[in-house]
Amino acid sequence: xxxxxxxxxxxxxxxxxxxxxxxxxxxxxxxxxxxxxxxxxxxxxxxxxxxxxxxxxxxxxxxxxxxxxxxxxxxxxxxxxxxxxxxxxxxxxxxxxxxxxxxxxxxxxxxxxxxxxxxxxxxxxxxxxxxxxxxxxxxxxxxxxxxxxxxxxxxxxxxxxxxxxxxxxxxxxxxxxxxxxxxxxxxxxxxxxxxxxxxxxxxxxxxxxxxxxxxxxxxxxxxxxxxxxxxxxxxxxxxxxxxxxxxxxxxxxxxxxxxxxxxxxxxxxxxxxxxxxxxxxxxxxxxxxxxx
Ligand code: HSE
Numbered sequence: 001x002x003x004x005x006x007x008x009x010x011x012x013x014x015x016x017x018x019x020x021x022x023x024x025x026x027x028x029x030x031x032x033x034x035x036x037x038x039x040x041x042x043x044x045x046x047x048x049x050x051x052x053x054x055x056x057x058x059x060x061x062x063x064x065x066x067x068x069x070x071x072x073x074x075x076x077x078x079x080x081x082x083x084x085x086x087x088x089x090x091x092x093x094x095x096x097x098x099x100x101x102x103x104x105x106x107x108x109x110x111x112x113x114x115x116x117x118x119x120x121x122x123x124x125x126x127x128x129x130x131x132x133x134x135x136x137x138x139x140x141x142x143x144x145x146x147x148x149x150x151x152x153x154x155x156x157x158x159x160x161x162x163x164x165x166x167x168x169x170x171x172x173x174x175x176x177x178x179x180x181x182x183x184x185x186x187x188x189x190x191x192x193x194x195x196x197x198x199x200x201x202x203x204x205x206x207x208x209x210x211x212x213x214x215x216x217x218x219x220x221x222x223x224x225x226x227x228x229x230x231x232x233x234x235x236x237x238x239x240x241x242x243x244x245x246x247x248x249x250x251x252x253x254x255x256x257x258x259x260x261x262x263x264x265x266x267x268x269x270x271x272x273x274x275x276x277x278x279x280x281x282x283x284x285x286x287x288x289x290x291x292x
Contacts, residue, residue: 001034002101003290006094007138008079009086010158010250011130014209014241015189017174021086021134021141024158025284027078029090031060033098036072039064045077047087059088060095063119069099082164084248089131090287092119097136097287109136109286110147125168131244138286140197152197152283154205155255157237159228159265160248161276165221170245173217186211206238206252215241222247224272231268235260 007028013020029045039055055061060073073095079087096112096119099105107115116132129143139151178186193208195201219225219242228249229240236257243250253261262278269276 001032002098004031004033004094004098004287005029005290006031006090006097006135006287007284008158009089009131009134009244010084010156010248011086011244012214012241013193013205013250014215014239015186015193015211016130016142017214018128018130019142019144020190020193021130021143022152022156022283023134023138023286024085024156024279024281026279026281027085029078029087029094030076031091031094031098032074033095033102034072035102036070039070040072042072042074043077044075046079047081048077050081051075051077057122059092059119059122062122063092063095063115064099066115066118067096067099067103067105069103069105071099071102073098080160082166083160084165084242084244084246085158085160086131086135086244088120088123089116089135092116093132093135094287095119097289101289112136113143113147123167125171134286136286139283142194150197152200154197154200154202155253155258155280155282157232157251157253157258157261157265157278157280158243158248159232159251159262159269159276159278161222161224161269161274163223163247163274165246167245170218170221173221174214175217178213182213186213202252202254203238206240209239209241209250209252211241218242218246222249223274224269225249227272228265228268231264232261235264237261
């Protein structure tokens with residue numbers, strides 16, 4: 001049996017839509033995987049009641065099929081589905097890693113990125129690798145033609161409200177095209193963020209998160225977003241954005257402000273009538289095989 005801890009991830013980081021991602025030190029899924037004649041799936045933990053156990057409809061079933069590696073896969077969800085924290089990516093990346101080990105498939109973590117991305121497409125409608133890449137590699141990742149990663153350590157807060165936003169719905173509000181002005185603005189922010197990651201500098205990372213093409217449209221799907229953003233900035237956050245497709249809200253901040261930022265975000269959601277919990281987290285490792 002192989003046991004893997006697969007981390008939550010936050011994609012986009014504002015200016016890097018479908019490209020940037022980070023692995024979060026918490027929360028995480030735990031997968032226990034054993035060889036079997038045919039694939040069966042058992043899901044427990046946060047939000048497990050919303051996750052199909054039918055291998056044809058589950059992200060890890062698609063991964064097992066792609067690797068021709070049937071298995072009994074038990075998933076203990078720590079990452080809530082429809083949260084914006086890469087829930088399906090955590091399971092897909094964890095399963096890909098576990099199955100490649102179990103069946104001695106000669107694949108590196110980078111080789112497993114497209115396999116896990118296909119698995120994730122089962123839930124989100126189309127394959128995109130910005131969550132599975134950090135879930136496998138850890139750190140800050142750029143999921144482009146040429147995948148790159150940096151082991152940055154930036155303190156983060158993610159605040160998860162008790163509302164659900166489906167990735168399919170959140171992708172529908174993204175505009176199909178944008179102006180040259182907005183493109184130039186976004187490139188500037190993305191470059192600032194990437195430099196900030198290379199320096200593990202929360203001020204630059206926060207500044208680079210703010211963009212004006214995708215986030216404002218998605219923010220409308222999250223009750224209380226504007227108040228939460230202002231509260232986080234007021235408590236010392238250097239930048240705020242929607243985590244992935246939402247509804248989680250991500251803030252970068254210097255270490256000493258994390259607790260205040262977390263409290264301010266939860267209180268601001270409460271002011272909007274929404275219950276929420278905050279994770280004080282940071283950029284962390286990719287999926288870990290226990291015993292490695
Ligand atoms: N980049 C994706 C999106 C991440 O924002 O739609 C969500 O899975």
